[in-house]
Amino acid sequence: xxxxxxxxxxxxxxxxxxxxxxxxxxxxxxxxKAIFRMGVFVTPKNIFPSNIQGLPTWYEVRVSEKGYxxxxxxxxxxxxVNPQSYAEDxxxxxxxxxxxxxxxxxxxxxxxREDINYIGIPLxxxxxxxYTDARQRQLFKNIIYVGALSALFDxxxxxxxxxxxxxxxxxxxxxxxxxxxxxxxxxxxxxxxxYPLEMRVERRNLIGDSIMMDGNSACGLxxxxxxxxxxxxxxxxxxxxxxxAYMDYAKQFRVDKETGKNNYAIVQAEDELAAIGMVIGANWxxxxxxxxxxxxxxxxxxxxxxxxxxxxxxxxxxxVQRTGPSTGMPTRTQQSDLxxxxxxxxxxxxxxxxxxxxPKECFDLTIESFxxxxxxxxxxxxxxDLDLGMNDHISAPLKWDDTREYNRGKVLSAxxxxxxxxxxRYKDVDDDGIPYRTLPGTHPTxxxxxxxxxxxxxxxxxxxxxxxxxxxxxxxxxxxxxxxxLVPAPQFYQEKNQSSMGVIFFGTSTYSxxxxxxxxxxxxxxxDAMRLKAFPFSKKVEEFVNSHxxxxxxxxxxxxQLKSLFMIELDVNPNKIISVLNFDGLPITADNIMKQIxxxxxxxxx
Amino acid sequence: MTYIRPKFxxxxxxxxxxxxxxxxxxGALSTLCAGCGHDSISAGIVQACYxxxxxxxxxxxxxxxxxxxxxPAYFLSNSHGFNSVHGRMPSxxxxxxxxxxxxxxxxxxxxxxxxxxxxxxxxHVIRRNxxxxxxxxxxxxxxxTKGQDSATADAGSKNKxxxxxxxxxxxxxxxxxxxxxxxxxxSFSGDKTQLIPLIKAAMKHPGFALINVISPCVxxxxxxxxxxxxxxxxxxxxxxxxxxxxxxxxxxxTSYTEGSSxxxxxxDGSAINLHKLSSAWDPMDRQSAMNAMMNAKNKGEIxxxxxxxxxxxxxxxxxxxxxxxxxxxxxxxxxxxxxSALEEINADLR
Numbered sequence: 001x002x003x004x005x006x007x008x009x010x011x012x013x014x015x016x017x018x019x020x021x022x023x024x025x026x027x028x029x030x031x032x033k034a035i036f037r038m039g040v041f042v043t044p045k046n047i048f049p050s051n052i053q054g055l056p057t058w059y060e061v062r063v064s065e066k067g068y069x070x071x072x073x074x075x076x077x078x079x080x081v082n083p084q085s086y087a088e089d090x091x092x093x094x095x096x097x098x099x100x101x102x103x104x105x106x107x108x109x110x111x112x113r114e115d116i117n118y119i120g121i122p123l124x125x126x127x128x129x130x131y132t133d134a135r136q137r138q139l140f141k142n143i144i145y146v147g148a149l150s151a152l153f154d155x156x157x158x159x160x161x162x163x164x165x166x167x168x169x170x171x172x173x174x175x176x177x178x179x180x181x182x183x184x185x186x187x188x189x190x191x192x193x194x195y196p197l198e199m200r201v202e203r204r205n206l207i208g209d210s211i212m213m214d215g216n217s218a219c220g221l222x223x224x225x226x227x228x229x230x231x232x233x234x235x236x237x238x239x240x241x242x243x244x245a246y247m248d249y250a251k252q253f254r255v256d257k258e259t260g261k262n263n264y265a266i267v268q269a270e271d272e273l274a275a276i277g278m279v280i281g282a283n284w285x286x287x288x289x290x291x292x293x294x295x296x297x298x299x300x301x302x303x304x305x306x307x308x309x310x311x312x313x314x315x316x317x318x319x320v321q322r323t324g325p326s327t328g329m330p331t332r333t334q335q336s337d338l339x340x341x342x343x344x345x346x347x348x349x350x351x352x353x354x355x356x357x358x359p360k361e362c363f364d365l366t367i368e369s370f371x372x373x374x375x376x377x378x379x380x381x382x383x384x385d386l387d388l389g390m391n392d393h394i395s396a397p398l399k400w401d402d403t404r405e406y407n408r409g410k411v412l413s414a415x416x417x418x419x420x421x422x423x424x425r426y427k428d429v430d431d432d433g434i435p436y437r438t439l440p441g442t443h444p445t446x447x448x449x450x451x452x453x454x455x456x457x458x459x460x461x462x463x464x465x466x467x468x469x470x471x472x473x474x475x476x477x478x479x480x481x482x483x484x485x486l487v488p489a490p491q492f493y494q495e496k497n498q499s500s501m502g503v504i505f506f507g508t509s510t511y512s513x514x515x516x517x518x519x520x521x522x523x524x525x526x527x528d529a530m531r532l533k534a535f536p537f538s539k540k541v542e543e544f545v546n547s548h549x550x551x552x553x554x555x556x557x558x559x560x561q562l563k564s565l566f567m568i569e570l571d572v573n574p575n576k577i578i579s580v581l582n583f584d585g586l587p588i589t590a591d592n593i594m595k596q597i598x599x600x601x602x603x604x605x606x
Numbered sequence: 607m608t609y610i611r612p613k614f615x616x617x618x619x620x621x622x623x624x625x626x627x628x629x630x631x632x633g634a635l636s637t638l639c640a641g642c643g644h645d646s647i648s649a650g651i652v653q654a655c656y657x658x659x660x661x662x663x664x665x666x667x668x669x670x671x672x673x674x675x676x677x678p679a680y681f682l683s684n685s686h687g688f689n690s691v692h693g694r695m696p697s698x699x700x701x702x703x704x705x706x707x708x709x710x711x712x713x714x715x716x717x718x719x720x721x722x723x724x725x726x727x728x729x730h731v732i733r734r735n736x737x738x739x740x741x742x743x744x745x746x747x748x749x750x751t752k753g754q755d756s757a758t759a760d761a762g763s764k765n766k767x768x769x770x771x772x773x774x775x776x777x778x779x780x781x782x783x784x785x786x787x788x789x790x791x792x793s794f795s796g797d798k799t800q801l802i803p804l805i806k807a808a809m810k811h812p813g814f815a816l817i818n819v820i821s822p823c824v825x826x827x828x829x830x831x832x833x834x835x836x837x838x839x840x841x842x843x844x845x846x847x848x849x850x851x852x853x854x855x856x857x858x859x860t861s862y863t864e865g866s867s868x869x870x871x872x873x874d875g876s877a878i879n880l881h882k883l884s885s886a887w888d889p890m891d892r893q894s895a896m897n898a899m900m901n902a903k904n905k906g907e908i909x910x911x912x913x914x915x916x917x918x919x920x921x922x923x924x925x926x927x928x929x930x931x932x933x934x935x936x937x938x939x940x941x942x943x944x945x946s947a948l949e950e951i952n953a954d955l956r
Contacts, residue, residue, distance in 0.1 A: 037956075211955035221951065227941035229933035230704045232697075253943040261929040263940050265704045267922075270730040274697040277690065277727070281701025284688060285666075285709075287934040289701060307691050397952040400945045406938060439934065440666045440686035440702075441709050448663060450679055452689040461634070462679065 008199025010040050010065035012076040014149070017089045018142075019082045021053030027142030028059040029392070030163055031149055035063055036212050036394065037159045039204045043069040043511075045391050045587060050237065050330040056085040063201065069394060070512030071587040076199055077152075079145055081123065086111050098197070100145065100152075121148055121188055130184070140181040147185025154196035156203070157186065211359070211397050215388035216292075218359035218398065219318050220245025222366030223290055224253060227406055230289035231266045232278035234297060237330045238386040239320035242292035272297035276304040276317065283314045284451060286411065286439040288370050292318035294386075295337050296327065298344065305379050306345025307453040309476075312426070312435065314373035314380075314409065318366070321385040323585040332585030333386035335507055336557035341381045342535055342565055348473065352380045352483055353535040355506040356388065359395040365533075368488065374409035376434060376483050385556075387508040387587045410436040417446040425449040425460040426472060433479030480536060487534035490541050493517065499528045502548035503597075506532040506562070508587060509554045515590035520597060527552070527597075535565065542570055552597055554580040556588050623659040631656045636680040643795030643821030644674055644743045648681045650798050651712070651741075654805040655682060665710040666702060670695040670724060673750050674716030674743035674821075682712075693724025696731035699738050700922070706932040707923050710809055711738035718748050721757040721776045728778075732785045735813040737921040739805065742778055742816070743795070745823035746834035753826030764831030778818045779913055780899045783892060788916040789815035790895065792909055794843055795822070796836070800910060807912065813919040820908060844907035889914055 014031075018024035028044070035042040041064045049055040062072050077098040080089045086101075087110070093099055095115040101107060103120025112118075123144055127137040150160055160182055161175075168174045189195050219242045223231070233243040247266055254263040269275040275291040282289035293301065298319050308315040321337045323329035341353050352372060354365045365382060373380040410430075417423060417438065423446060426435045435458075438447035449460040456472065457463045493514075505513040510531055517529055530544045545551055545566065555562045560579040566572040580596045582588035619627040631652045636645050655665065662684035669675035671692035678687045690698040699711050720728050720742050731740070746759040753766050760775045782790045789811040793801045801819065808815035820839050822828055828835045833842075888894045895914035902909040929936075 209952075209956075211952050213955050225942055225948070227936075227938060229936060229941065230701060232701060249943075253947065254941070256929055256940075259929065260927075262927050263929050263933070263936055265923070265926055265928050265933060267700065267704065267734070267926075269697065270726055273694060274700075274727055274730065277694045277697025278701035278704065280690075281668075281688070281698035281703075282705035282933075283701070284698070285702045285705035285934050287705030287932075289705065303691050304694065398948050400942075400948045402945045438686070439706075441663055441706060444661060444663050445684060448684050448686050450667075450687040450689060452687075453691060454689065 008076065008197075009202050010063055010204065012063050012199040013072050013074060014061045014063075014077045014079065015075045015089070015092060016059040016061075016079045017082045017085050018057050018059065019084070020049055020051060020055050020057040022142070023139045024057070024059070024081070024142045026167070027146050028061070030143075030160065030167070031146050031155075032061050032392065033163055033212065034150070034155050034159045035061075035201055036207065037163065038156060038201055039206055040065065040201055041067045041069060041206055041394060043071075043391075043393065045071055045387070047586065048331050056082050058085075065204070065206070066518075067206065068511065068515040068590065070515055071589050073589050073591050077197075079149070081141065081145065090116075100148070102141075119148075119152070119193060121145065121185070126184055126188070130181075140177075143178055143181035144185040144188075147182035148189045149185070150182065151186045151189035151195045152193070152197050152200070154200040154202070157182070207394060209397050210394045212392050212394055213359040214241070214390055214392050215356065215359050215362040215384050216241040216320065216390060217245040218362035218395075219292065219366045219382065219384065219389070220247075221249050221398070222363040224249045225363070225400055226288060226367040226370040228288045228290055228370070229264050230278070230282035230287045231264070231291070232269050232275040232282075232289065233266070233291050234269050234272045234275045234293065236272070236294045236297050238322050238390045239292040239294045239297070239318065241390065242318055242320065272300040273304065276301040276315070279317070280304060280308050280313050280315055283316075283373070284440075286408075288316075288374075288406075290316035290318060290370075292320060294320050294322045294330075295324045295340075298337055298340055302340075302345045305351065306347060306349050308379045309345065309349045309351065310347075310453055311451045312377040312437070313451070314370075314377055316366075316369045316373050316380050316382070318382040318384065320389040321383060323583075329585045331386070333508070333587055334556050334583060334585065335383070335385055335509065336559075336561065336583070337383065338535075338555075338557070338561035339559075339564060341383055344379075344381075350480055350536070352376065352378060352487060353383050354380065354488065355383050355533050355535075357507050357510040357531070358388075359393050360398055361533075362388065363398045365488065371407035372483075372486060374411075375407050375486065376479060377409060377437060378479070378483075383507065385508055410434060412436050412438050412442070412447060414443040414446075417443045420446070422459075423447050423449070424458040426456060426475070427458045428475050428478070432482045433475050433477070434482060435475075484536045484538045487536065487538065489538060490533055490544070491531040492544070493529040493531075497528050497547055499526050500548060501550040501552065502528040502530060502544055503552040503554065504530050504532060504544075504562070505554040509556055512588050512590040512593055513554050516593035516597065519590060519594050523598075525597075525601065532562075537566075537569055545570060545572055549576065550578060551576055552578050552580050552600070554588070554593055556582050558583040622656055624661065626656070628652065628656045630684065631660075631662065631682055633681040633683040634679050636677070638673060638676070638680075639825045641824045642673070643745065643819075643824070644677050645680070646795045646798065647741065647743055647801065647819055647821060648677045650801040650805055652681045653798070654802045654809070657802070658806050658809060660710065660809070664708070665712055668695050668699040668702065668711060668713040668738075670715050670719040672716040672719045672748070673823075674714055675719055677714055677743070678712075693719050693722070694727055695719070696724065696727035696736070696740075700731060700734065700736050703736055703738060703922070704928070705934045707737070707928065708932050711736075712809070713738050713740045715740065715742050716749075717742060717744045717746060717756040717758040717778075721778060725757075725776075729781075729785055732782055732787045732814055732816075734922045735786075735788055735919060735925070737813055737923070739808040739811075739815045739817065741805070741808075742818045743821045744778070744818055744834075745821050745827055746775075746832070747823050747827040749823050749826055753823070758834075759827075760833040763833040764829065766826050766829050766832075777899070777903070779816065779909075780896065780903075782816045782818075783896050783899065783914055787816055787914070788813040788919040790914040791815070791817045791912045793817060793819045794839060794908075794910055795819055797845070797910065800845060804912060807915075811915070811917075811919075813916070813921045820910075839908060842906055842908050843910055844902055845910045890916070892916075
């Protein structure tokens, strides 16, 4: 059997093939976190079924010395503890890679490949000998294979011990049990195999003060920091953990110490329509409020988003995108709600969208979305996705500046109202398209108005006068133009353009896009790049597009939705755009991007 | 607009305790059909708020879509209002109430807005016992789209086009009782004497208060054969005497003497007779209220008055333990955990 012996220090992919509902997630995370604690870049991807128990689930861990955090194809080692998926798992290993399996039962000949290595550990047998309790037998099987991996990859044992100590803080009795299971795995490898493997982890100091966090938790925490008091939601994968995180942090930080009462309110609504309705009601009343959802929920919220747009009520919605259309693949990722988000609801509507790509940005942009929504008095939709929301990512640490004040927008106080002769809710006083609003209960005799989704004049009175209606719609476009320069600016990867070709990407495509740009550069192909952080497009975005002859747009959907937005909003010639697409539900890889761009750049053969 | 709203008011109009005359509680000129029952309900709301000395800016008007939902423009112009989307007023009211628990929330809806498109939100707002008044202006038909049957139209009722409704009607008051509503009342748009005290009582109720008001549609559902026509309602209405349960209604209770009938004049000059119910009535007992509703239904009567009340009740804020200060009045100090807490969170994520 031949082994490929390239330098694999801190550069490999391990895939865990488990059965869902067997406690494998925490064991697999232990493995990931150990590598993180050894100062090496690591990125896990949970590839899980829309199911609670019994179906195959995978957890892919990429270790990267160079700091590439996107998904990579080619599995170096599979930990196969789910016979249901053996065939697929054996096939997934790259030639020369490893197949670690439970050898309690002899491996069926159909799973034998000549070009890969087998590491059989009798996990079930070991557990049956050690434990009597059925649940323990199942749980410790996972810990034993983590122990085995630590020996194979040379992961420091005390790092694992420290992690277990952290994990079982308050339940210290469990620590020695887990350490014992780890040791069983280590010992089995040491007694039966050559270790460590040529691919292994070496301690580095690459990640500095980075944290490891999932995007949904960062959004939930951001909402607490943003001063959100009202949360309404309807559970839907993959957005559920946004509100769950808000709930946990609110319990920690928002319970009044004297009274024990909550400085927040969470309502689990009857559906997504009600959830967004509650959010609009609360924001109308001056309480910061948001909901989170995913594609199907966003579809349902369309009518209300149109109301918020037209009646100009600040609204924040976090859309954790998943694979559509319809129910699609609820536990797979995509960036396929762009068009729906941008133009949600009937009639002429447009919405501000923000595109975070790291947990830190999830935190920052969630806070920013409230400032923007209140300043602009319009819905702001955070477009995150399953990959960012539900997977742990290495991220710069979260930061909050205590001197920062919330931007509550143009809200008139009772004092302000005293100075105004006649309040006009929809009057463009400042010539920026953003009117002033009042909150109910502000002043006994001034500032009341009737909020409505029907056509209204500057004083919020119903109108069917074409001119008045049109004037209002034109003002909303003026506001839209104001928004363009208020939303987060794009990130450029070069100080000055160096190429006639540019690449545009956003959100979770960023990780692999950056890697692909490096790879192309190594091949002598230099491309300018811009990471988009928001919609509508600012002047700078427009300039980037206009100053290149060809634009590659990388996005994770079938229909090139971001391309459409460029065509619609900036009138970009579609012939100028080359789409780099991925819509299989798995995070896009650098290799995939490379291939598509290289193919487009290759001389055309007839 | 072809109407000119008369601005003139008698200079010596009486003022309430706040120093406001009743016209301070009025709204824009109604654009509903002349004689529409909804306008009487609006007038009832105006009167109730005036007599209750409500600060208009401490009340928020909430509505959905439909003829009924237009009415908040026609009363309390010194209150903020929110005319939301069809069938979704309860959710907007819920959010608004969560944001500021100190205002009075007065919701107005119709039978289409509540019993059809809005049924989901209606039942859930009851479940949550949101502290609000929810008035249904119930005419059994869709007025704005010219008279289609609604879900509260009775089976066998004939609409203006002569079609017989085939489907069972949804009885909102009985349904609310079943769902655990803590204040359930029914009334008739032609009966201001009953309606005004009910509105007052509902505003005082610390939880969800439903007033289902039969409000005949003069344009599309007032024909012979309709069970929501003035004539039919007039013949089948049955008022309770439980109104004396509400303090503001002392003067009314005297006008309903047990076993007597009461003549009520309607907009067209006709009248209906209201009868007092049996003394066995206990509006604080849900079972007895449900029985009374069922008995009335079996007799083909429309029961009006205060059907059920649970005076001591926990509203949504009580249930989820929200702080006494309105959430929209909390500032950064109470809301933002700050930089040092974030440093600790970062440390836990390493």
